[in-house]
Every structure is written in C-alpha cells, then in structure tokens.
Amino acid sequence: MARPREPIDLIVAKGRKHLTNGEYEERRQSEVTAPSDNIKPPLFLSKKEREKFMELAEQLIELKIMSNLDCDILARYIKAETEYVKVTKQLQKIKFAPDKKSMVTEEAQLAEQYAQYNYLSKIQNRFMKACNENARELGLTISSRCRLVIPKVKEEKPENKFMKHSKHA
Secondary structure, three states: OOOOOOOHHHHHHHOOOOOOHHHHHHHHHHOOOOOOOOOOOOOOOOHHHHHHHHHHHHHHHHOOOOOHHHHHHHHHHHHHHHHHHHHHHHHHHOOOOOOOOOOOOHHHHHHHHHHHHHHHHHHHHHHHHHHHHHHHHHOOOHHHHHHOOOOOOOOOOOOOOOHHHOOOO
C-alpha cells in the first residue's frame, strides 16, 4: 500500500533531494492549501464553548495545522466534550441507595437507579468516542501529535571558500 502524499515543504524539510527545482516548483503550485484567515466559532456554540473554541484555535493556528475548513470539526469536538462533562456530572449524582420514605420497594428503586446509570453510561461512552475521534483528527491527542510532522526550515550554512580546494569537494 502506498504512503500518503506529503506536502513538498515537508519533503524539502526532510532533506530529500530526488526532485529538480522545476519539479519542486510544479508540486508547490499544484498543492492545495486552505487559508486560516477567517476562523470563527459557529453560532450553535454557547459563549463558554466559543471561548474554548478560540483558545484551541489559536494554539492550532500557531502550530500551522488549522485552516478555515477545520472550524466545524473543532466545534464538534468542543460540543462533544461539553456534553460528555454534563453526562458525567449526572452519573456522579446517582446514589445507589434506596429512599426509605418511598412507597416503592428497595429492589425496584435500585433496579431503576442501575437502569438510569446504565443508560447514562452508554450516552457518556458515545460522547467520549466522538470526542476522541475529533481530537485525533485535530491533533489534540499525544499520539496524533506524534504523527504530525511540522516542517522546519533549515538554515543555510554560509559557503566555506576553502572547501573548493579540499579533496572532498
């Protein structure tokens, strides 16, 4: 199976020299790069979620891995994370203890509490999966950041005028 195509700047940064200058320029012009000049949080996010959006977006822009096209997936990540936290708080409120004042039997009360806990656990798991998928896509997890390769520009060393007389030149 073939490896995914890498951007030409990454190939240059890695030091691969098998392409001519003309081929480099041709590849550079044919690559599609999305601008990152209009990154705004979607309107369906709450005020607190928008603040989180802008905080994460700034960090991703600084790494040069976010563009205008990534706003939707970042918003979905934040929304899934918010819902995950809400469901987790609901799960923490469930006490597996029967109410003595209730007319319902203890077994029925416990069965209801376990059913509610099971239902909320499934929802929590769905939000956690959505969060993890979106985080991987955005490079927010440790393993996904390890796979990201951010090109670094090599500094050109000044040419040594004595190297042309050397035997290795």
